[in-house]
Amino acid sequence: MNRCHRTLIAMLIAAAPAAAFGQVPSPQLNGVLKQMDVASKNFHNATADFHCDYYERVVRDTTTQQGPVYFLRQGDQMQMGLVVMGPQNKPEKVVQYKDGMLQMFEPSVNQITVLHAGADQAQYSQYFTLGFGGSGSALERAWNVTDLGTEMLPDGSQQVKTDKLDLTSKDPSSKTFTHITIWIDPARALSLRQVFYLANNDKRTCNYNDVKLNGKIDTKKFEIKKNDHTTVVNR
Numbered sequence: 397m398n399r400c401h402r403t404l405i406a407m408l409i410a411a412a413p414a415a416a417f418g419q420v421p422s423p424q425l426n427g428v429l430k431q432m433d434v435a436s437k438n439f440h441n442a443t444a445d446f447h448c449d450y451y452e453r454v455v456r457d458t459t460t461q462q463g464p465v466y467f468l469r470q471g472d473q474m475q476m477g478l479v480v481m482g483p484q485n486k487p488e489k490v491v492q493y494k495d496g497m498l499q500m501f502e503p504s505v506n507q508i509t510v511l512h513a514g515a516d517q518a519q520y521s522q523y524f525t526l527g528f529g530g531s532g533s534a535l536e537r538a539w540n541v542t543d544l545g546t547e548m549l550p551d552g553s554q555q556v557k558t559d560k561l562d563l564t565s566k567d568p569s570s571k572t573f574t575h576i577t578i579w580i581d582p583a584r585a586l587s588l589r590q591v592f593y594l595a596n597n598d599k600r601t602c603n604y605n606d607v608k609l610n611g612k613i614d615t616k617k618f619e620i621k622k623n624d625h626t627t628v629v630n631r
Contacts, residue, residue, distance in 0.1 A: 425543040428559045429532025431582035440531035441468045442608045446601040467528040477618030490620050501620040507627040527587035539563040549588045552606045556581050556606050
């Protein structure tokens with residue numbers, strides 16, 4: 397998988413995979429999943445500020461990306477948009493997932509990279525519902541879930557009690573990640589932190605802060621604006 401493709405996949409914040417231990421879910425985990433089931437029914441959209449660190453083991457280097465992100469549920473489909481802010485608070489990348497198509501726009505080179513989900517659309521959507529608006533039932537269907545206890549995380553000016561869950565994919569063809577750890581606020585079906593462990597020993601850590609649920613979303617700043625000189629690359 398080339399770096400551009402890997403970056404696009406990793407940007408599905410939205411959010412995969414530690415071994416299937418065959419454990420019976422603990423009473424605490426059952427309670428978390430049931431809370432998520434209830435909260436998921438009331439989820440329509442969310443906005444947040446994200447901060448992601450992508451560590452590449454081969455070069456021992458960490459790349460940081462941050463900016464605004466939104467998630468929007470329309471029927472049974474999830475839509476996502478994010479902006480990676482660069483120097484002078486200018487957009488460096490704009491990423492959008494909608495209608496089974498993932499696009500990344502780089503204003504500096506006026507190029508759009510397009511990735512069509514195709515037959516993998518259901519798997520792509522799992523990454524969104526993994527972090528924002530997904531039900532506990534859907535989580536349990538797609539992943540082997542291990543409860544790692546609770547932890548307090550910041551969200552704006554408040555501290556939120558989260559449940560730390562480790563996930564391994566039930567799909568044998570899913571080999572991009574070895575496992576994913578998420579810190580979930582089950583009362584809102586929101587993930588405030590996600591750590592993706594890649595098969596090549598790279599690691600991506602994403603934190604979400606100042607989360608606003610079911611408000612009005614200004615999608616204009618997430619729009620991909622192309623002109624007659626924009627290059628489009630399909631992958």
